Amino acid sequence: MNSLTPPCDDDHREQPESQVLSLRIEAALFERLNGHAAKRGMSVQDYVVRTLVRDDFDERFKASVERTERFYGHSARSAGGLA
Template sequence: MLSLRMDGELLDRVRRRAARSGMSVQDYVVRALVKDDFDARFEAAVDETERFYGGS
């Protein structure tokens, strides 16, 4: 379970973006978190590969 607090203005923006994507606010937020986590893990993997192979 995840609980978030956000002000009304942010919630309105998230609702609009979720609606444009045809998603619920909950699904939209979870998708954003998953994408951010993937991006961070991918960047870390690229950095590690560059260190291992002595990349530029």
């Protein structure tokens, strides 16, 4: 069974402690991330993970969504722009 297959009711094996996430981003954004990571002596992958596990990530993300909704209006969410 691969790690993306959900366990069956009779499958009592423990789930892995980590999963793989593949992400495709545009080159310009990758270069920006790479620059931020390089300033800290980190790989892009380590920089992104470190950013995601920050204690304030959820609050910062929510604030970004709210600013985006104010800028574009609430229709941005219904148009598929934001999840």
